[in-house]
Amino acid sequence: MTKTETLQLDDEVAVDLAGHHDEVLDAIRERAGCDVNLRGNELTLSGDDWAVDRGQQLVTELIEISKAGTPLTPQVVQVVEVGAGLRSNVPLPHTGTGSGSTSARTERGAPAAAPSSPEPIPEAVAVNRAPAQRREAQQQHSKPKSQAGHRNTFPSTEPRAEGERPNAKSVFTDVVLTHRGKSIGPRTAGQKNYVDTIRENSITFGIGPAGTGKTYLAMALAVEALVERRVARIVLCRPAVEAGEKLGFLPGSLLDKVDPYLRPLYDALYDMMDPDRLTTCMEQGIIEVAPLAFMRGRTLNDAFVVLDEAQNTTPEQMQMFLTRLGFGSKMVVTGDPTQIDLQRGQTSGLNDINVILRNIEDIGFAQFDQSDVQRHRLVQRIVAAYQTRKESQDEAAGA
Numbered sequence: 001m002t003k004t005e006t007l008q009l010d011d012e013v014a015v016d017l018a019g020h021h022d023e024v025l026d027a028i029r030e031r032a033g034c035d036v037n038l039r040g041n042e043l044t045l046s047g048d049d050w051a052v053d054r055g056q057q058l059v060t061e062l063i064e065i066s067k068a069g070t071p072l073t074p075q076v077v078q079v080v081e082v083g084a085g086l087r088s089n090v091p092l093p094h095t096g097t098g099s100g101s102t103s104a105r106t107e108r109g110a111p112a113a114a115p116s117s118p119e120p121i122p123e124a125v126a127v128n129r130a131p132a133q134r135r136e137a138q139q140q141h142s143k144p145k146s147q148a149g150h151r152n153t154f155p156s157t158e159p160r161a162e163g164e165r166p167n168a169k170s171v172f173t174d175v176v177l178t179h180r181g182k183s184i185g186p187r188t189a190g191q192k193n194y195v196d197t198i199r200e201n202s203i204t205f206g207i208g209p210a211g212t213g214k215t216y217l218a219m220a221l222a223v224e225a226l227v228e229r230r231v232a233r234i235v236l237c238r239p240a241v242e243a244g245e246k247l248g249f250l251p252g253s254l255l256d257k258v259d260p261y262l263r264p265l266y267d268a269l270y271d272m273m274d275p276d277r278l279t280t281c282m283e284q285g286i287i288e289v290a291p292l293a294f295m296r297g298r299t300l301n302d303a304f305v306v307l308d309e310a311q312n313t314t315p316e317q318m319q320m321f322l323t324r325l326g327f328g329s330k331m332v333v334t335g336d337p338t339q340i341d342l343q344r345g346q347t348s349g350l351n352d353i354n355v356i357l358r359n360i361e362d363i364g365f366a367q368f369d370q371s372d373v374q375r376h377r378l379v380q381r382i383v384a385a386y387q388t389r390k391e392s393q394d395e396a397a398g399a
Contacts, residue, residue: 004046005056009063014041016066017059019073024062027074031081032058070172078371079171079188176220177227179272184220187374191217194366198332201364203325205310205353206334208368209383211375214334215308216268221332222304223272226286231329232302233285236265237321239292239312262289265308292317301326310335311350312342318349338386 009017017024018038029036032055034047045055061080066072171192175185186192191213198204198221206214225231240261266289269278281287292313307313307321310333318333325331335350342348357363370383 001049002047003049003052004044005052007043007045007056007059009038009041009043010067011041013063013066014038014043016072017043017062023074024072024077027077028055028058028062031077065172068173075187076172176217177224177272182271184217184272186217187213188372190366190368190372191374194368195221197364197366198330202329202362203322203331203357204333204364204366205350205357206332206366206368207337207350207354208366209336209338209370209373209387211379211383212368212372213374214368215265215306218306218332218334219265219268220272222306222330223269225304225330226281231304233304234287235295235300235303235305236262236269236287236289236308237292237295237306238262238265238308239310239317262291265289292321295321295324298324299326300324300329302328303330305329305331307331307333308335311337311340311348313349314342315347315349315352318353338390 019025019027022038025036025038032045032051034045034051034055036055036059037044037046043059045052045059047055058077058081062072062077065076065080070076171186171189174192174195175183176195177184186195190208194204194206194214195217198206198218204218206218208214219234219236222231222234222236226234238261269287269289273281278287282289292307303326305324310318312335313321321333322331333350333353335348337348337350340348354365358365370380370387373380373383
C-alpha cells in the first residue's frame with residue numbers, strides 16, 4: 001500500500017528543513033525511505049505506508065528541534081533517527097543509576113554506515129537542566145551517603161528505563177557550558193547518554209574510540225561544576241606511559257618532562273576558560289593538571305577528577321586512582337581499549353573494570369561507537385575499519 005501525507009510548515013522551518021542545497025531533505029529521503037518534496041511551505045511525503053509513517057515521525061521531531069532554535073543538518077537527522085528508534089540495527093544506549101548502573105549500548109547488529117558527508121552540528125541554544133520533579137526514591141537510591149557537612153549537590157536527570165534512548169530533542173538542548181558565545185554540549189545520542197550518566201553517578205567510565213568527546217565533555221562538566229561552586233577544585237590527570245624510562249633524558253624538571261603528555265588537557269581548558277582566570281586557578285591549585293603518579297597517597301574531597309587515556313593504566317594504577325575518591329567528589333575515567341600503549345604483556349586497567357565494577361552502586365558506564373565520532377568524516381570510517389579488523393581477529397582466535 002502506498003499513501004501520501006502533506007504537512008504545512010512555517011516559513012523559517014521550511015527554509016531550515018531544506019538545508020544547504022537540499023541536504024537535509026536528501027538526508028530525510030535516505031533515512032525515511034520515501035519521496036520527500038518541499039514546495040513553498042508544503043512538505044509532501046509519498047511512498048509505502050511504513051516509509052511515509054517513518055518519514056512523518058522523523059519530520060515532526062525535526063520541526064520541533066528547528067523551532068527550539070537548533071539549525072538542521074544531515075547529522076541532526078541521523079541523531080533524531082536513532083533517538084526516535086527508527087533504525088532497527090542501531091545499538092541501544094542504556095542509562096541507569098544504582099546497582100549495576102550502565103549506559104553501555106547493547107549490540108543488535110552491525111552499526112549503520114555514517115552519512116557520506118556529515119557536518120558538525122551547530123551548538124545548542126537552550127539549557128536543559130534536571131526536571132524539578134524527580135523521583136524521590138530513585139534519587140535517594142542513586143546518591144551516595146555522605147558524612148555530615150558533605151552533600152552531593154550535582155544536578156541530576158530524570159531516570160530513563162534501561163534501553164530507553166535519550167530524547168532526540170534533549171540532545172540538542174542540553175548545554176553543559178557556554179564560553180565566549182560558544183556552547184559546549186552533547187552532539188549525539190551517545191554523548192547525551194554519557195553526560196547524563198556523569199550527572200547521575202559518582203564514578204563514570206566513558207569508553208570508546210577517539211574523537212567521541214569523552215574527555216572534552218567530562219572537562220566541560222568539571223568546569224561547570226567549579227563555576228557553580230559544586231566542587232572546590234578540578235584535578236585532571238593522565239598516565240605518561242609513552243615516556244617510559246626516557247623521561248630522564250628530557251630537559252627540565254619532572255613537570256617539564258611530562259608536560260607534552262598533559263598538553264591536550266591544557267588545550268581543552270583554554271577552550272572553556274579565560275586565560276587569566278585559568279592561570280590564576282592553576283597558580284592557586286584550584287585546577288590541577290598532573291601525571292597519574294602524582295595521585296598516590298591523596299584523598300580528593302570536593303573535587304571533580306578526570307583520568308584521561310585510562311587504557312594506559314595498569315590494574316594496580318587503576319585501583320590506586322579510584323580509591324582517591326573523597327566526599328563530595330566526582331570521578332570520570334575515559335579511555336579507548338583499542339589504543340593501548342603499555343608494554344607487551346602488561347594488562348590494561350581499563351579492561352578489568354567492566355567485570356570488577358559493573359554491579360557496584362553509583363558507578364556508571366557509557367559506551368561510544370563510531371557514530372559518536374565528531375572529527376573529520378574519515379575518522380568514523382577509520383574507526384569502523386579497525387573495529388571490523390579487530391572483530392575478524394577475535395573470531396579467528398576463537399575458532
